[in-house]
Amino acid sequence: MRRCEPKLLGLSPAAAASFNDDRADRALDRLFDADRASLLTELVLRAIREFEVQMAELHNDSTSITFTGRYRRAVGRLVRGRRTFRITHGFNKDHRPDLKQLVWQLTVSADGAVPVHYRLWDGNTGDVSTHQDTWQALREIVGTSNFLYVADSKLCDGEMLQYIDGQGGRFLTILLRTRGEDKWFRWQWLLSHEPAWQEVSRGPHPRDANAPPNIWRGVEAPQPSAEGYRIVWVWNSLKAVEDSASRERCIQKAVTRLERLQAHLAGPRCRLKNRKALDKALEATLGERAPRWLRVEVETVRQEQYRKAGPGRPGPNSRYVRVVKERWHLRWVVDVEAVQTDARSDGMFPLITNDRNLSLAEVLAKYKYQPYLEKRHEQAKTVQRVAPVYLKNEARVEAVLFLHFVAVLVNALLERALRLGMRHRRRAHVPVYPEARPCTAPTSERIFALFADLQRHHLYEDSRLRQTFGPELTSVHQEVLDLLGVGLILPS
Numbered sequence: 001m002r003r004c005e006p007k008l009l010g011l012s013p014a015a016a017a018s019f020n021d022d023r024a025d026r027a028l029d030r031l032f033d034a035d036r037a038s039l040l041t042e043l044v045l046r047a048i049r050e051f052e053v054q055m056a057e058l059h060n061d062s063t064s065i066t067f068t069g070r071y072r073r074a075v076g077r078l079v080r081g082r083r084t085f086r087i088t089h090g091f092n093k094d095h096r097p098d099l100k101q102l103v104w105q106l107t108v109s110a111d112g113a114v115p116v117h118y119r120l121w122d123g124n125t126g127d128v129s130t131h132q133d134t135w136q137a138l139r140e141i142v143g144t145s146n147f148l149y150v151a152d153s154k155l156c157d158g159e160m161l162q163y164i165d166g167q168g169g170r171f172l173t174i175l176l177r178t179r180g181e182d183k184w185f186r187w188q189w190l191l192s193h194e195p196a197w198q199e200v201s202r203g204p205h206p207r208d209a210n211a212p213p214n215i216w217r218g219v220e221a222p223q224p225s226a227e228g229y230r231i232v233w234v235w236n237s238l239k240a241v242e243d244s245a246s247r248e249r250c251i252q253k254a255v256t257r258l259e260r261l262q263a264h265l266a267g268p269r270c271r272l273k274n275r276k277a278l279d280k281a282l283e284a285t286l287g288e289r290a291p292r293w294l295r296v297e298v299e300t301v302r303q304e305q306y307r308k309a310g311p312g313r314p315g316p317n318s319r320y321v322r323v324v325k326e327r328w329h330l331r332w333v334v335d336v337e338a339v340q341t342d343a344r345s346d347g348m349f350p351l352i353t354n355d356r357n358l359s360l361a362e363v364l365a366k367y368k369y370q371p372y373l374e375k376r377h378e379q380a381k382t383v384q385r386v387a388p389v390y391l392k393n394e395a396r397v398e399a400v401l402f403l404h405f406v407a408v409l410v411n412a413l414l415e416r417a418l419r420l421g422m423r424h425r426r427r428a429h430v431p432v433y434p435e436a437r438p439c440t441a442p443t444s445e446r447i448f449a450l451f452a453d454l455q456r457h458h459l460y461e462d463s464r465l466r467q468t469f470g471p472e473l474t475s476v477h478q479e480v481l482d483l484l485g486v487g488l489i490l491p492s
Contacts, residue, residue: 004016005456025393025396028391028395028396028399028400029395029396029399031399031402031403032079032080032082032395032396032398032399033080033082036399036402040117040118040402040405041140041141043406043409044115044116044117044141044409045141047114047409047413048116048141051114051413051416051417053109053111053112053114053116053416054109054110054111055109055111055116055141055142055147056110056147056148057109057110057111057147057148057150057366057369058107058108058109058110058116058138058142058147058148058149058150059107059108059109059110059113059150059151059369059370059372059373060105060106060107060131060134060149060150060151060155060373061105061106061151061152061370061373061374061377062093062103062104062105062106062121062127062130063093063094063103063104063106063377063381064090064091064092064093064094064101064102064103064104064123065101065102065103065104065386065387065389065401066092066094066096066099066100066101066387066388067087067099067100067101067102067387067388067389068099068388069100069392070100071087071100071392071394073394074086074087074088074100074394075088076122079393079394079395080395082395084394084395084398085102085120085121085122085123085394085398086122086123086124087100087101087102087123087394087397088100088101088122088123088124089101089123089124090103090122090123090124090125091126100123101123102120102121102122102123102397102401103120103121103122103123103125103127103130104118104120104377104380104386104401105118105119105120105121105127105130105134106118106373106376106377106405106408107134107138108372108373108376108412110150110366110369110372111416112412112413112415112416112419112420113369113372113373113375113376113412113416114409114412114413114416115376115405115408115409115412116138116141117134117137117138117141118405118408119133119134119137120398120401126154127152127154127155128154128155128157128160131151131154131155131157131160132160132163135149135163135164135167135169139167139169145167145168145169146168146169146170147169147170148170148171148172148355148366149164149169149170149171149172150171150172150173150366150367150369150370151171151173152173152174152370153173153174153175153176155171155173156173156174156175156176156179156352158226158227161173161227161229161352161354162227164354165227165229165354170353170354170355171353171354171355172351172352172353172355172363172366172367173351173352173353174349174350174351174352174367175225175231175349175350175351175352179225179226180226181221181223181225181226181231181350182350184223185221185222185233185345185350186341186342186344186345186348187341189222190344190345191341191344193222195219195233195235196219197217197218197219197235198217198218198219198360199215199216199217200216200217200218200360200361200364201214201215201216201361201364201365202214202215202216205238206238212237213237214236214237214238215236215237216234216235216236216237216364217234217235217236218232218233218234218235218360218361218363218364219232219233219235219360220232220233220360221233221350225352229352229353229354230352230353230354230355230356231350231351231352232350232351232352232353232360232363232364233348233349233350233351234348234349234350234351234364235347235348236347237347238347239346239347239348239349240346240347240348241346241347243346243347244343244346247289247293247339247342247343247346250287250289250290250293251290251293251294251334251339253290254285254286254287254290254294255294255332257285257286258285258286258294258296258330258332261281261282261285261330262329262330265278265327265328265329265330266327266329272328275298275300275328278298278328282296282298292335292338292342293334293335293338293339293342294332294333294334294335295332295333295334295335296330296331296332297330297331297332298328298329298330298331299328299329299330299331300326300327300328301326301327301328301329302324302325302326302327303324303325303326303327304322304323304324304325305322305323305324305325306320306321306322306323307320307321307323308320309321351363351364351367376408376412379408379411379443379444379445380404380407380408383411383444383445384404384407384408384411386401386404410444411443411444411445412444414444414447414484415442415443415444415447417484417485418430418442418447418480418483418484419441419442421482421483421484421485422483425483427483428440430442430476430479430480430483431476431479432446432447432450432476432480433446436476442480447480450476450477450480451477454471454472454473454477455471456468456469456470456471457469
């Protein structure tokens with residue numbers, strides 16, 4: 001609070017000085033008790049109207065908000081008559097399965113990736129079960145069901161797709177690898193057919209200017225999905241290279257592990273006592289993917305040994321017993337036919353939609369907008385530092401996360417306004433990086449950093465204010481404000 005001008009926040013100096021943790025906690029309690037759903041709807045609708053955000057295409061995704069505490073009381077208990085969410089273990093997208101979490105679901109518009117809806121879920125909630133409630137809430141916000149709902153593969157559930165289609169909605173998602181349509185195309189149809197690819201996009205390599213270009217192609221699937229929906233297959237040149245390299249790394253890694261297992265089996269300290277234990281060790285060694293490309297055979301070798309029966313030193317009258325011990329020898333070979341079959345589909349992935357009016361280029365472009373949504377998750381976790389959460393009361397945690405959504409919304413609207421200003425003024429870049437280096441896609445973080453060093457100075461004499469020196473704006477400050485279409489309002 002000391003780093004901000006109180007009047008810009010509608011506070012007097014005395015009110016700003018009295019701000020403390022207790023007041024913040026009481027404010028969070030009141031926010032939790034309020035009708036946050038209605039507040040969220042009113043806030044989003046106001047932003048849509050004021051900034052004219054287009055709502056024809058919406059993108060949805062979820063992430064994990066990770067907590068480092070135990071949160072033993074956060075089991076969905078009632079707090080002042082309201083049920084709280086369960087902070088518990090689940091599929092953690094921060095790769096911390098040892099920590100508890102909440103699921104944060106965000107929906108943005110394709111017009112500037114502006115957040116239009118968010119929702120919290122219990123930490124062990126799967127994404128499949130969240131889409132119906134989210135889609136219904138979006139329909140109320142948009143006022144119609146005829147918007148394109150784009151999400152990741154968790155949306156590819158037959159019942160959910162039929163629900164959206166039955167309500168007059170449109171969807172676009174990636175077809176699951178476990179679906180029969182995917183397996184049939186990759187492992188049957190491709191073996192005897194050549195797809196009639198159409199190039200839909202071409203650009204330079206994102207990391208190496210001297211490398212081959214980044215090419216995208218598309219083709220309509222020869223058959224629709226089991227529900228009758230449209231399937232579009234996409235091929236990317238960079239993904240084809242990565243798929244081939246990934247398969248080769250998987251095979252090499254599995255072979256290295258098999259060699260280690262073979263050395264262990266031949267050694268004196270092998271503790272695998274039976275074939276069941278060996279099969280379990282082989283399963284762990286090969287993993288999930290390698291068994292498709294590696295054929296492993298187990299040869300059983302019986303070794304006979306004679307041991308003295310009973311204790312004591314061996315002598316001329318000692319009795320010996322025959323002991324038969326099984327040893328295993330592994331033999332493996334790469335299944336060339338399976339490798340060649342999978343190589344035919346390198347770089348390919350299928351998209352499923354019920355919108356038959358979209359061209360191949362439009363289908364790909366709309367799905368490729370998903371990373372802009374993921375960027376909003378990154379902003380919340382890095383710039384806004386949504387975690388770690390320094391609160392023990394889960395009710396106050398929910399209130400804080402509501403404020404984080406508001407912050408993400410403000411950041412997105414600021415970025416969108418500046419980039420629209422650049423587009424209208426035909427400005428390819430603005431010098432907002434350090435040393436006035438050009439930036440083609442300025443973020444809210446860079447904008448705030450640009451204005452962070454502005455200061456106001458007060459000159460006092462005998463405890464009496466004599467003069468106030470306002471901040472001095474540079475040409476870059478003036479340019480950014482001009483592109484935003486706002487004036488810097490300085491309190492007197």
